[in-house]
Amino acid sequence: MTTIKEMGRFCPTDHSGNIINDASLLNINPEFSKVIEETIEHYKTHLKDDLHSIYIRGSIPRGLGIEGVSDLDTIALTNKTPQDMDLGWVEKSEHYLNKKYKCVGGVEFSFYSIDEVLENNDFSIIPFMIKTHSVCVYGEDVRVHLPEYKADTTLGNEHLVNLKRQIDQAKEDLDGNDDKQDIVDCCRWIMKIIVRAGLALVIDKESKYTRDLYPAYTLFAKHYPEKEPEMKQALHYAVNPVENPDEVLAFLEGMGSWMKKEAEKWLDVHNTKKEWNL
Template sequence: MTTIKEIGSLCLTDSDGYIINHADWNKINPIFLAVINDVVHTYRTLLQDDLHSIYIRGSIPKGIGIEGVADLDTIAVTKHKPKKQQVKRIKEVEQALTQNHDCVDGIELSVFGKEDILNTTSFSIISFILQTHSICVFGEDLIPRLPRYKANEALANDHLIHLQGQIKNACDDLQDNSDREDIKDCCKWIMKIIVRAGLALVITKENTYTRDLYPAYKRFSEYFPDKESDMRRALEYAITPIIDTNVLLLFLNEFGTWMISEADKWLQFYNPTRELNMKIV
């Protein structure tokens, strides 16, 4: 049985309700410095002169990353729109990087163009993550140029409007899949999405947000106590992914379908026109 540690916290906000970024270079456990340096070197090698800046996000820059458990989530920003070859090559080196560093459970490399990051008329999850959960570790820091964000409908919408497609993609990926590592990666990915979508369902009631899984699960369960055990399973699968595709597909077809239905109710009320990116308020 997975031991769930009651770690993580809700985002703090200022007096105007804007989310405060508590990521800080000084909070990073020195055990993670070698892998961060390796990631920076990898981006610089692959992107060369087109590289603008590099960011890390998640538990590690908040100082709560657990050695051997935490993922190192990173974002590279390029001066021009990234080419397909660049994106493909960057995704190819993720696994090798992870294998070289036992201090993290996984490494996520991602790349976005500078203009996409700075297009701030509508909600952008990448701009949001940079502004509220990230620190710049290389290059010119774009965070001061990004809008500030509140825990509101625009944020919740981004988690809920894609949910049906994400669950379908996960089911398609799991069907007849025999690659153990691919199954575990898919399990971890979709379960994190489901737990965070659970919080999104109650954002307008709570006026609060977190990307940490445990507090997201707790907030959801307060409003949907009859579904607490299902969301707890999603949390467990996100922490300790399983490889039994039959169990995963049954869970997604049952609880996943319920989550899609609740997301649809939310969208009917807050976003009946189904805008993919709502205006920032």
């Protein structure tokens, strides 16, 4: 069982309130170097001229990677739309890398066209992640061409407008499921969503943002002390997911239902039209 550590931090901001990207190649611990290098080679070998650039996002490029726990999350920008490319190799490559490198919890490939990222005028999570939480490890870095982002209701909406659908999807996926690994993956996924949604509920009051789970939990607990035990349980499930679907479903019926109601209240104030992207 992984111990919940009081680690992570809120995103730094400049004098205008814009989020500062604190990811850097210099922050990457040496134990992750080989898996990063080989992941880049898999992208280059299979995508060839369709590959524009590669980014690493999340805890590892921010110096917060935990050996054997943190995932290597990657984003590839491509010169074609992913739908027009042969990506049949991805599952095999992920399986190979996950088996070879135990220094990471898992390797994730993802693909987005360069045009999709640069030409989107509404808020979109991938340009946001590239701009504020990622470091370029191959190709031309497009971050200078992306807009600035603040810790505001536009960002909060990203975590709340789809929350009901995500919780309902998790419940559907867990109901009658006997695939232990699938249950664990679903548990980790939905609990991370719930913890980050907890921060989003108070983002208009605090003007702070983080993808890190512990500080997100603490900020939520500051405003909702009566729900602190339930959110701490969500944090525990995110770090130590369980194989029992009934246990997760019971939590989603309780705390999950409460979160859906609170998200609706927030949207009634900040996004009355329930638009996906503000």
